[in-house]
Amino acid sequence: MNHERKQPPPRRGQPEDDTMDGSMFLSGRDGPLSPGDDAWIESLLREDAARQPHIADDGFVVRVLMNMPAPRKPAPRWIVPAATAAGCAIAALLTPAGAWFAGTLVQLLDIRNFSANHLSVLVPLAVFYGCSFSALRDR
């Protein structure tokens, strides 16, 4: 649509058009829902939108990246097993239950007292720690 200014222009106080009652809605992509009278303003907006120049980057992306916080450093892989081992050692040394558990574990691992009953404890423990270690490696 070719838009040209009308002569003479309307003046303030001139009665508004009947379609300006807010009951009809138009939008760009949703298409015209009311006929005629608003079409020219829609066309004008679309023409203006089509004329908008593309905004070049001009270093904008670099500025954004420079203002971003430093990348997160992942925790070292050894930190979880080391913390677990340290916690277990402290618990074993400082608590009566820990001392009892450590003593029992030593008895279990003592090859001189080894019996088939020990396997019922050692095998589940080995499976548990094996799976945990495998999961940590996959992470």
Added chain:
Amino acid sequence: MASEPVRVQAVEPMPADGPPDTALVARVLAGDDRHAFAALVRRHQGSVRALLRRLCKGDDAFADDLAQETFLQAHRKLDQFRGDAKFSTWIYRIAYNSFLMAIRSRHPEESLDENSVDGESEHHDGAPDLHPEETAADLQMDLQRAMAILSPAERAVIAQCYYLDRSHEEAAYALDCPLGTVKSHISRAKQKLKAHLQVWEPRTS
């Protein structure tokens, strides 16, 4: 006004210049991939800056500052992106919120539904001056002035629906308001634009 549920089409077309936005978002979330985030910024900076420039009525430097803040916020909040809307719509929402916070801090007394209070609104409350050599540049300038008299909310709706070619639903999501509010903003905005641009109305023969 009754609040209508807003449903937004979240299907994103495959962009020609690389992986889709959702894949880039996943890479950023998985390993803080800066290259993936840079690709997202590069892809959307033009439309976000254009939107904010329009909202800021031509204050390009201020709009670009807001755009930068928008992307930094998007990076911080990326884990909140659920994919229920397009990434672009989601980031327009952040941009609009940044704009609102900025104008509230600049003009705390200004309501979002009121017309702007700076000098531009006084400039054009009647017909523009006429010159014999009217051109497209004049139309563009008149339109820019007319847009400046709209309230921030009306300007945002017009920018979403016409300049970014968003549907009503997407505009409602981006502006975080009911669909009915979007429609009434469009209606009011067009009334104002028509009143200020009547001289450009094509003659009917």
